[in-house]
Amino acid sequence: MIPVCRLDDLPAGESVRIDTAPPIAVFNADGELYAIDDTCTHQDASLSEGWLEGCLIECPLHAASFDLRTGLPTCLPARRAVRTHRVSVDDGMVHVHVASEVFAEVAAEEEGTAA
Numbered sequence: 001m002i003p004v005c006r007l008d009d010l011p012a013g014e015s016v017r018i019d020t021a022p023p024i025a026v027f028n029a030d031g032e033l034y035a036i037d038d039t040c041t042h043q044d045a046s047l048s049e050g051w052l053e054g055c056l057i058e059c060p061l062h063a064a065s066f067d068l069r070t071g072l073p074t075c076l077p078a079r080r081a082v083r084t085h086r087v088s089v090d091d092g093m094v095h096v097h098v099a100s101e102v103f104a105e106v107a108a109e110e111e112g113t114a115a
Contacts, residue, residue: 004094015057017048024085024096027068029055034068035085035096042078 002024005016010028018024023038025048034055038048045061052058056074058065064078071081086097 001088002096002098004096007089007092007094010094013052015048015052017046018096020098023048024098025057026087026094026096027052027057029068033087033089033094035087036066036068036071037083037085039082040064040066040078041073041080041082047082 002018002020004018004026010016010026012028012030015025015027017038018026024035025038026033026035029052036047038046040047040059040061042059042064043061045059047057047059047066050058050060055068056065057068059078062077064076065074066072066078066082067074071084073079073081083099085099088095088097
């Protein structure tokens, strides 16, 4: 569990980037908190610097869009999902629970590259 910031410091429509490996972005989408890996799967761009509309984040480089709830791309040029993470708030502090590596195995199976 990674402490991110105070809930009051993340207003609706805003995001914060956590410098983990890989980086994670936390979004406040109209009062709902979501966390995804911060790097676009199409090209190396920070999604936390993109445009948030509802539960969709648009990459600032080539306009690929991802659903914050699932991590799935909603349009080209992105074809692969970003990893999602569980978010909790405890005593006013936002925390991210980093997803396990199971995601990598699922992504490999979806792409047909699993061994």
